[in-house]
Amino acid sequence: MNQLPTNHAFPTHNAIGELIRHLFPGGAVYINGFLTIASLLLLVSILPVFLIWLERKVAAHFQARLGPMRVGYHGLLQSTADGLKLIFKEVLKPEGADTFVFFLAPTLPATATFLVMTILPFDRHLQVADPAGGVVYALGVSSLSILGILLAGWASNNKYSLLGAMRSGAQMISFEISLALIMLLIVMLTGTASLREIVLSQNGTILDWWIFKLPFLGLIAFVMYMISSTAELNRAPFDISEAESELTGGFATEYSGISFAMFFFAEFVNMFVSAGLATTFFLGGFLAPQIGIGAIDAAFNFIPGFIWFFLKTFLVIFLYMWFRWTFPRVRVDQLMYLEWKMLLPANLVLLMSSGFFLAMGWIL
Amino acid sequence: MMSDLLFYGLVTTLVLLSLLAVSLPNLLHGAIALIGSFFATAALYIMLQLEFVALSQIMLYIGGIIIFMLIIILLTSGLGQENRYMVKGRRRAAGAGVSALLLIGLLLTISQPSETLQKATLRAAPVTMDDIGFRLMATNKNGFIIPFEIISILLLVALVGAVVIARRDNGQEQES
Numbered sequence: 001m002n003q004l005p006t007n008h009a010f011p012t013h014n015a016i017g018e019l020i021r022h023l024f025p026g027g028a029v030y031i032n033g034f035l036t037i038a039s040l041l042l043l044v045s046i047l048p049v050f051l052i053w054l055e056r057k058v059a060a061h062f063q064a065r066l067g068p069m070r071v072g073y074h075g076l077l078q079s080t081a082d083g084l085k086l087i088f089k090e091v092l093k094p095e096g097a098d099t100f101v102f103f104l105a106p107t108l109p110a111t112a113t114f115l116v117m118t119i120l121p122f123d124r125h126l127q128v129a130d131p132a133g134g135v136v137y138a139l140g141v142s143s144l145s146i147l148g149i150l151l152a153g154w155a156s157n158n159k160y161s162l163l164g165a166m167r168s169g170a171q172m173i174s175f176e177i178s179l180a181l182i183m184l185l186i187v188m189l190t191g192t193a194s195l196r197e198i199v200l201s202q203n204g205t206i207l208d209w210w211i212f213k214l215p216f217l218g219l220i221a222f223v224m225y226m227i228s229s230t231a232e233l234n235r236a237p238f239d240i241s242e243a244e245s246e247l248t249g250g251f252a253t254e255y256s257g258i259s260f261a262m263f264f265f266a267e268f269v270n271m272f273v274s275a276g277l278a279t280t281f282f283l284g285g286f287l288a289p290q291i292g293i294g295a296i297d298a299a300f301n302f303i304p305g306f307i308w309f310f311l312k313t314f315l316v317i318f319l320y321m322w323f324r325w326t327f328p329r330v331r332v333d334q335l336m337y338l339e340w341k342m343l344l345p346a347n348l349v350l351l352m353s354s355g356f357f358l359a360m361g362w363i364l
Numbered sequence: 365m366m367s368d369l370l371f372y373g374l375v376t377t378l379v380l381l382s383l384l385a386v387s388l389p390n391l392l393h394g395a396i397a398l399i400g401s402f403f404a405t406a407a408l409y410i411m412l413q414l415e416f417v418a419l420s421q422i423m424l425y426i427g428g429i430i431i432f433m434l435i436i437i438l439l440t441s442g443l444g445q446e447n448r449y450m451v452k453g454r455r456r457a458a459g460a461g462v463s464a465l466l467l468i469g470l471l472l473t474i475s476q477p478s479e480t481l482q483k484a485t486l487r488a489a490p491v492t493m494d495d496i497g498f499r500l501m502a503t504n505k506n507g508f509i510i511p512f513e514i515i516s517i518l519l520l521v522a523l524v525g526a527v528v529i530a531r532r533d534n535g536q537e538q539e540s
Contacts, residue, residue: 132493133419140423146431154438169435340530
């Protein structure tokens with residue numbers, strides 16, 4: 001890992017970045033910075049529209065229906081139409097609500113997802129920034145979405161909202177512990193906290209990905225990551241913060257129009273970010289899957305890395321959607337039982353045994 | 365030039381947000397101002413090339429402490445009202461005097477050209493995460509291995525203790 005360039009601040013040495021550096025040597029820093037932010041903004045605004053369509057389609061096909069079919073090809077434009085409708089709707093504020101906090105809260109989860117996205121390695125040279133402590137950054141910044149949900153619940157001046165927000169806050173803080181412990185496991189195995197180097201440490205065949213590299217333990221860690229991140233995302237079967245049948249919508253009850261859309265969109269982008277982190281940690285990120293057969297490997301290597309990244313990420317997203325339509329919702333106490341009595345001790349044992357494996361050199 | 369402008373902008377934001385955090389009549393608004401000031405502090409650390417300190421600032425203060433503060437604030441009643449408390453003129457004057465003395469002392473100390481201070485600044489400037497890790501785990505004279513291990517055992521005890529407390533609660537429920 002010593003051959004890597006030392007300056008990881010802006011690893012944007014792709015064709016577009018080099019072209020702009022060539023054309024405008026003086027202003028390249030500003031133009032490239034602007035371009036990276038603009039392309040991320042574009043991705044953040046397109047992703048939820050597509051993911052909402054995908055979720056509705058997946059849900060429909062799991063229930064043997066067709067889902068949205070009318071607007072565009074197989075309903076592709078349905079969520080664009082829904083988004084436009086939400087934007088033009090009136091934004092209502094409940095009486096007695098705290099205006100400043102009420103309108104601040106929806107922006108926080110969206111900000112958090114955008115900030116985490118800046119460190120996702122989409123390709124070898126397609127990443128906005130690569131801080132040495134990328135994992136710490138991702139954990140710290142993602143807590144902004146907890147803040148947003150807590151503040152939204154309180155500012156709505158509604159008992160259901162506050163209950164939903166409190167449930168959600170307790171849930172997200174609890175599951176962040178196991179999420180952090182699993183990330184710590186990967187950091188311990190790779191010896192680096194930079195996401196780019198975590199991906200590069202999985203270079204080689206499929207068996208070098210962290211999900212398979214540790215015999216059995218990697219697979220267990222991946223399953224535990226999926227459980228904790230589903231809970232962290234407030235998705236079914238852990239969506240007790242929204243629980244329509246009990247809380248009429250949880251923290252988002254009083255939100256309408258664009259404010260609600262912000263929460264809804266942030267949730268879906270968050271799912272993408274979480275799946276992207278799973279891809280980075282366990283599935284080899286942008287690396288093409290190599291199976292050891294020359295011709296197939298060469299063909300796979302020909303496909304650019306970001307396509308592999310998106311393929312793997314959407315595979316994980318499909319898993320999240322599959323969970324949603326497979327498992328029934330758990331109760332609050334069952335959720336806390338799962339985290340504090342099962343996942344946390346299991347995590348500590350996993351961490352210890354992985355350390356033992358690493359010390360003994362029992363890695364594939 | 366650019367970084368000077370950025371520095372003054374950040375410092376102004378930091379001072380304003382910190383003032384707001386202590387002076388806003390609504391407790392929750394004060395907490396939100398505090399979050400902003402923590403972010404400004406993290407940005408200052410990044411300007412000082414102290415990446416790890418900035419990241420831990422974000423993770424510990426914004427990710428941990430502020431969330432618990434918010435949960436505690438949200439669980440207290442009578443939050444929506446504005447709680448104004450009039451401070452007497454004499455106490456105000458005394459506070460202003462103490463702060464002025466501290467400010468003058470700090471200015472005097474910092475403005476004096478000191479060789480040790482300069483050396484320390486030069487040595488401290490870019491600290492990478494690896495440096496901090498190696499220093500923490502070093503066993504020689506400059507290492508911090510023993511405090512590090514003690515703290516990690518303390519944190520592990522806290523985690524295991526949380527599990528034990530959760531277990532005991534369940535047992536009592538089943539008995540009664």
